[in-house]
Amino acid sequence: MQFAKRLGLNHQHGLNQATGLIQRSKLTTAILSALIGVSFSGIANASVYEDRFAEIRDEIYAPENGYLSADGGPYHSVETFIIEAPDHGHESTSEAYSYILWLEAVHGKITGDWEPLIKAWDLIEEQIIPTSEMQPTADKYANGKATYVPEGPLPSSYPLPLTNGAAVGEDPISAGLASTYGTWDVYGMHWLLDMDNVYQYGNLGDGTSTPSYINTFQRGEQESVWETVPHPSWEDFSWGGEYGFLDLFVAESQAPAKQWRYTNAPDADARAVQVMYWALQWMKERGQDPEVVAPGLMAKAAKMGDYLRLAMFDKYFKKIGSQDEQGSAGQGYDSAHYLMSWYYSWGGPIDTSANWAWRIGSSHIHFAYQNPMAAYALSQIAELQPKAPNSVQDWDTGLERSLEFFQWTQSAEGAFSGGATNSWNGKYDTYPADRANNTFYGMAYDENPVYEDPGSGTWFGWQTWGVERVAEYYFITGEKRAKDILDKWVAWVLNATPEKGLPVLDFSDNDVKLAATLAFSGIPEKWDPANPKANNDLHVEVIDHGQDVGVAHNLAKTLMYYAAAEEKHQGDVHQGAKDAAQMILDRFWANHRTDKGVSAPETRGDYPERINEPVFFPAGWTGKNAVGADLNADTTFSSMRPFYDSSDPGYQELQNAMAEGRDPTYTYHRYWAQVDVATANALYSELFPEADCADGCAPTAKDIAVKTSVGTPASITLEGNDSNGTIEAYSYTQPANGTVSGNGKQVTYTPQSGFVGVDSFTYTVSDDEQLSSAPATVTISVEDLNSNVPPEACFTATPSSAMVGDIINFEASCSSDANDDTLTYSWAFGDDSNGSGASIKHSYTMAGTYDAMLTVNDGKGGVDSTNVTITIEEPAGNLPPEACFSATPSSANIGDAISFKASCSSDADNDTLSYSWAFGDNSKGTGASAQHSYTQAGRYNAVLTVDDGQGGVDTASKTITIADAPVSSASCKYEVQNHWNAGFVAKVTITNNGNEVIDGWDVSWNYADGSEMSNGWNANFSGSNPYSASSLNWNSKIQPGQSVTFGLQGNKAVFNGPAPVATVTGAVCN
Incomplete structure (x- = not known):
């Protein structure tokens, strides 16, 4: 069955999947205050773009603007009457919760305050990850697996039968997750929450608690939001029909059990990891220890990434390329596509005495869900590497596979189309003849994965969401493949005269319009990783334009990361991408600023067409939902939702428009869109520190240093810059030991007679808007060429407090000489040891306090000395060992013997070491050397643990690559x-x-x-x-x-x- 989909109607957003919560402790005012954090008013020199970030963030947290629920969670939108993936504005999604992290990570970057980011993750754990109470029989999954249910194309195709005879493969990772984390509970976000309990389902059947976990999409690729039946995630038959809502979706031969079930949207969880990568880097840039300023936060992100691997597998763990409904049960990793599929889902009975539970992956994959950034973080960054067996290798493979998937889905023009499926028609049918050979690792091309009403590949927003991650990855790594993908895509985005259809961007009328709906034709070539072919028969056309605020600013982020990456890795900024990004930011800010954010009007022609659309219920099926609406063959979208009435301004606008024969118009404030507005502006300032700005920007003046000799005037060129105009005037003060003369930027400094030393004056510049810069300083060194100025000694010792035997780095590069004489460096470390050179390392053999002294000599009689106090302590006890090993060979075939040797391990105390091995396939070993062979192909993380018996332990790891033994059978x-x-x-x-x-x-x-x-x-x-x-x-x-x-x-x-x-x-x- 299908568990989630996005809706991408013209002029609206596809929406990610979100979450919910039982009635846990509500967020307090203190936590909300922590989320709001420090004011930006105290931040010096914040650019106009950072100021915009601060404005939007303040407006998001302003209670009167209505972005947050009473529990502190983000609404999908401020406005309640909005129908897209959520069918009510005061629902929320895991997407929105992942965007809280974006907002607070950037806030931390700017301010150095990470408490709001910590509280944002607390909010996720409190409100959107199901508690143990909400998944009470998760541990029963150890005894079984899901039962196969085919998918149908239409809501009227349902319910569909449980099919016990159809093969379901083995889940190769859940046991490892349970062993690693000590629980069978899943640590992932559910996709959809009813924040205000509008549907009155509550949680655990109580009908009252908030946020409430609900679900909607369940009935085939043609089920639009207008045809869904919202229902509780905790199904105890309190509402609906005789068996709640279960028998709308699945036909069983006996009465169904009361049960719980949740669905994860991998796109959102991957975004959470992506954001944590940036937060980690920004903490380090500030010289902050992540475990001090945000203890345990990176481990939580890594844990979420560990469970996110459930999305890497076929829905029923069938072999990739199956085309076999009854057979092809997967074993080990032969059901792994390694991509971020549309969902993973899990559930079980409410009755704790029952002995079953289930988990499924997804067979359907959209290019836009792929996140190379998350895969990179989880496979390459130590602080974010997950702990479960094979997890790092899985994400390493996933990184490679995701980039390949972008290559495979890229059209001739540069846009990306749809994705792939391992289950044609949702029931593992044989692939159509025109697609049977043009596969991606055995999976068939699908231009609209998961849903067709409207087609999932048609929304332009998917382009920006997906490609932004590739642009960030290129910015970080400079990888050529990522550059090639982006070069083609950016060229398509910036092409003002496409051969067919509309351009992606239209900057006419001093505004911004961008692609809304796309149409694709053709299919990609068969994927050959050794020899990728261009998709010359896969084409895209822009059908119409819109002004989607969130998509526009996400596009700006994508373009700015690409432009900055080009400057970083190729030497020159991509000016076209940078300018387009800036124009999007400035024009939306100038033209579409509202009292609570940035928003452009949207005309919704689908509302009057579909508001009274019938919702399918099987013949004879009757029931009531929790708000008292009758559910039967006569039910419509609106009759099922009596809370939409004339008291809702959005619903009243629809009624007025229908009475007047026009389409209704709305100015929506979606949470995720406002965060994209805020973060896009802040990151533009980060990536382009000298960024141009809009009107009203003060010019800048540059500090200058010059030299002259006694009695000799110095000609000085003052330097000013104005990002949005011209410099018109220069003003300067007089120095203490000389005079300055001249007009404009060319001035002359004349020292007083006989003066030797350092003099200075300040200057400002003014622009054509009569705005003045902050003062800049001109420093003049007046030298007596016949007399020597002694040097100034300066050095750092890192660390200045250490243990006996620790290496301390002594660095004297901060020493200087006014005459630019060549200096020599002599060190006395205070322990009767000496050294020479501008940088040197030293360790102390005894505890104590030492005065380390540096003496610098300019060779002309000039000498200077300085000292730093070094504190050395005895180690608290034992010195730990250092683990080290070799694996020969590190790449082999199934069954080959691999020799593991730990003889390079060492211990400073010469303690006797013990050795234990974890080979990454749930096999163990002991001893300084071991041999092991693997029974399945894959990449394994072999770990050596060395123990000195005194409490000292160290580990080392290596990746072992195992290939299938060459066979042809x-x-x-x-x-x-x-x-x-x-x-x-x-x-x-x-x-x-x-x-x-x-x-x-x-x-x-x-x-x-x-x-x-x-x-x-x-x-x-x-x-x-x-x-x-x-x-x-x-x-x-x-x-x-x-x-x-x-x-x-x-x-x-x-x-x-x-x-x-x-x-x-x-x-x-x-």
């Missing part, structure tokens, strides 16, 4: 499908079990009882008992893990006898 299976008194029908399935393509096949069989074959299909047939079948042109190639099938009909040797059984043989049958 297949299994050949003969199955009777039907038989009657005189005849039978059978099929033969040839499955490629190797890792090489089978090109051409020929098999044979015979009937020992004398039965005869009469005809067959899907093969060339020859012979007569034994019979032979060989491949046709279209089914001659069998990809690894895939199968071909041919069928036949025959006559029994014995009337009314059993159907004959045959053994199939051939070169490919092993």
